[in-house]
Amino acid sequence: MTSLVQLLFALIACVLGALYLLGALRRRRPGEPPLDKGPLPWFGHVLEFRRDTVKFLQRMKNKHGDIFTIQLGGNYFTFIMDPLSFGAFVKEARAKLDFSKFAKPLVERVFSYIPLQDDHKFLQTSSTKYLMGDGLVVMTQAMMNNLQNLMLYSVGKGDHKTWQEAGLFSYSYNIVFRAGYLALFGNEPLNTCGNLEKAREMDRVLSEELFHEFRKYDQLFPKLAYGVLGPSERMQVMHLKRLFWNILSVQRVCSRDNISGWVKEQEQDRADQGMEEYMRDRYMFVLLWASQGNTGPSAFWLLLYLMKYPEAMRAVRNEVDKVLEETGQKVKIGGSLINLTRDMLLKTPVLDSTMEETLRLIAAPVLTRGVIKDMSFVMADGRQYNLREGDRVAIFPYTAVQMDPEVHPDPNTFKYDRFLTPDGAKKTDFYKNGKKVKYYSMPWGAGTTMCPGRFFATNEMKQFVFLMLTYFDFELKNPDEEVPEIDVRRWGFGSMQPVRDVQFRYRLRF
Numbered sequence: 001m002t003s004l005v006q007l008l009f010a011l012i013a014c015v016l017g018a019l020y021l022l023g024a025l026r027r028r029r030p031g032e033p034p035l036d037k038g039p040l041p042w043f044g045h046v047l048e049f050r051r052d053t054v055k056f057l058q059r060m061k062n063k064h065g066d067i068f069t070i071q072l073g074g075n076y077f078t079f080i081m082d083p084l085s086f087g088a089f090v091k092e093a094r095a096k097l098d099f100s101k102f103a104k105p106l107v108e109r110v111f112s113y114i115p116l117q118d119d120h121k122f123l124q125t126s127s128t129k130y131l132m133g134d135g136l137v138v139m140t141q142a143m144m145n146n147l148q149n150l151m152l153y154s155v156g157k158g159d160h161k162t163w164q165e166a167g168l169f170s171y172s173y174n175i176v177f178r179a180g181y182l183a184l185f186g187n188e189p190l191n192t193c194g195n196l197e198k199a200r201e202m203d204r205v206l207s208e209e210l211f212h213e214f215r216k217y218d219q220l221f222p223k224l225a226y227g228v229l230g231p232s233e234r235m236q237v238m239h240l241k242r243l244f245w246n247i248l249s250v251q252r253v254c255s256r257d258n259i260s261g262w263v264k265e266q267e268q269d270r271a272d273q274g275m276e277e278y279m280r281d282r283y284m285f286v287l288l289w290a291s292q293g294n295t296g297p298s299a300f301w302l303l304l305y306l307m308k309y310p311e312a313m314r315a316v317r318n319e320v321d322k323v324l325e326e327t328g329q330k331v332k333i334g335g336s337l338i339n340l341t342r343d344m345l346l347k348t349p350v351l352d353s354t355m356e357e358t359l360r361l362i363a364a365p366v367l368t369r370g371v372i373k374d375m376s377f378v379m380a381d382g383r384q385y386n387l388r389e390g391d392r393v394a395i396f397p398y399t400a401v402q403m404d405p406e407v408h409p410d411p412n413t414f415k416y417d418r419f420l421t422p423d424g425a426k427k428t429d430f431y432k433n434g435k436k437v438k439y440y441s442m443p444w445g446a447g448t449t450m451c452p453g454r455f456f457a458t459n460e461m462k463q464f465v466f467l468m469l470t471y472f473d474f475e476l477k478n479p480d481e482e483v484p485e486i487d488v489r490r491w492g493f494g495s496m497q498p499v500r501d502v503q504f505r506y507r508l509r510f
């Protein structure tokens with residue numbers, strides 16, 4: 001008899017446990033944000049979220065206002081859609097809102113990489129040293145060296161003055177990826193290649209192959225991150241990962257010339273901490289991914305907008321010419337290649353505004369933190385909400401602020417001077433409800449996880465545009481072609497990609 005009762009209790013416990021896991025028992029408690037569990041048990045809204053994050057969050061915002069909790073794949077996410085309240089999200093102590101709890105399983109699934117306890121600290125230290133300040137001077141030189149190898153190796157050889165046709169997205173992503181990769185991971189070693197010319201040729205050939213493989217992984221990435229790959233895609237991802245771990249193995253990378261301090265020091269730190277070599281190989285791929293997945297696509301949109309908006313093109317071209325003139329440099333036949341330094345890149349407010357406007361339109365990360373313990377969240381207008389331990393809190397600045405017509409009037413239109421004051425300086429004053437919006441555009445995220453590569457990335461894109469403008473004539477094949485739509489499957493993952501490429505032609509001017 002007693003055993004039957006025990007069995008009954010066990011059964012009831014199982015059913016309750018299952019219901020709990022499926023989310024059926026979750027109720028909105030007093031003081032919590034509106035709760036919307038979605039149509040499916042456990043999965044909640046994940047299908048609609050994944051289909052088009054922007055549309056979905058807009059719908060939720062219209063329904064619930066600027067804070068609400070939704071169920072997504074077994075987790076509860078509270079979205080804050082009021083940009084004036086972003087500060088409270090960004091600045092909350094890590095003891096309450098922490099990113100690593102959320103990021104760790106994702107990094108493990110996507111890269112099979114298991115971080116060290118102090119992983120993030122090492123990343124931040126090296127990034128501050130090598131991707132900012134004086135370190136950036138070195139990186140800018142390395143980037144320039146590699147851009148010139150990829151873009152200008154035929155200058156003066158006289159055989160490339162004919163028009164070449166290409167897809168603008170493929171072209172921009174290709175060049176910026178390869179030059180960025182070479183600048184960070186170093187060049188083919190001189191001593192095994194024999195001479196510099198051979199080494200540079202090997203750099204061109206091998207980086208092309210790497211880019212080709214990277215794009216395959218890139219295209220599978222959204223599905224991989226959501227954990228919805230089909231069986232053959234899963235095989236393909238495994239194969240690609242092995243390939244990258246091999247090409248980017250510690251052994252191979254460390255034998256290269258000109259390897260950046262950013263890569264070298266992080267490798268050294270992890271070796272010193274006793275991380276095994278196979279895991280450090282995997283970390284190399286994490287670094288490649290983090291550093292190369294966004295810059296190329298952003299450079300594409302930047303060039304495309306310049307070509308679609310002649311007024312912007314004129315303004316940027318004038319500025320570029322002026323900067324060159326001020327440093328006494330002229331691009332001419334048979335002359336030496338221009339030396340574009342970081343200092344020159346600090347004198348380009350028009351290009352900066354054009355870049356910021358581009359990123360406002362096409363950079364759309366979801367920023368997520370885990371709630372470490374029960375807490376209350378205070379909105380800018382004073383409303384308070386309770387958040388539960390174990391839930392997630394997220395912001396999606398693209399919908400919440402970058403496309404808010406009150407903050408950025410006529411938000412769907414590209415305006416190259418949107419981030420310029422009337423006297424030509426950087427504009428930082430934007431308002432909503434008469435209040436100043438500090439976080440008026442967030443392509444790089446914010447707070448502890450803010451992109452540590454943002455200054456380098458900005459420089460990479462500027463250098464690319466600089467070289468395009470000074471060494472090439474280029475134009476859209478069909479000047480009337482519309483700017484393509486954004487591929488909605490990538491919302492939430494950094495810089496967006498277009499649904500189709502745009503044909504253009506280019507030729508060396510010299």
Ligand code: HEM
Nearest residue numbers: 290291294295298365443444445446449450451452453457
């Ligand atoms: C246009 C180009 C880029 C964009 C739009 C971009 C954007 C972002 C965003 C939104 C994040 C996540 C922020 C968060 O979760 O709060 C991030 C993280 C990161 N980015 Fe970038 N990024 C770009 C280029 C780069 C480059 C060139 C590098 C390195 C050279 C880089 C290195 C990283 C790293 C290492 C992280 C992880 C930071 C962390 O976990 O704390 N990024 N980036």
Ligand SMILES: *[C@@H]1O[C@H](CO)[C@@H](O)[C@H](O)[C@H]1NC(C)=O
Nearest residue numbers: 141142145187190199257258
């Ligand atoms: C290493 O970098 C320097 C300076 O950027 C460059 O002159 C040199 O050619 C590079 N080495 C190789 C093997 O490309």
Ligand SMILES: *[C@@H]1O[C@H](CO)[C@@H](O)[C@H](O)[C@H]1NC(C)=O
Nearest residue numbers: 141337338339340341342343
């Ligand atoms: C470019 O200019 C900087 C600063 O003036 C100088 O330090 C550097 O050596 C120059 N590089 C080349 C390749 O001329």
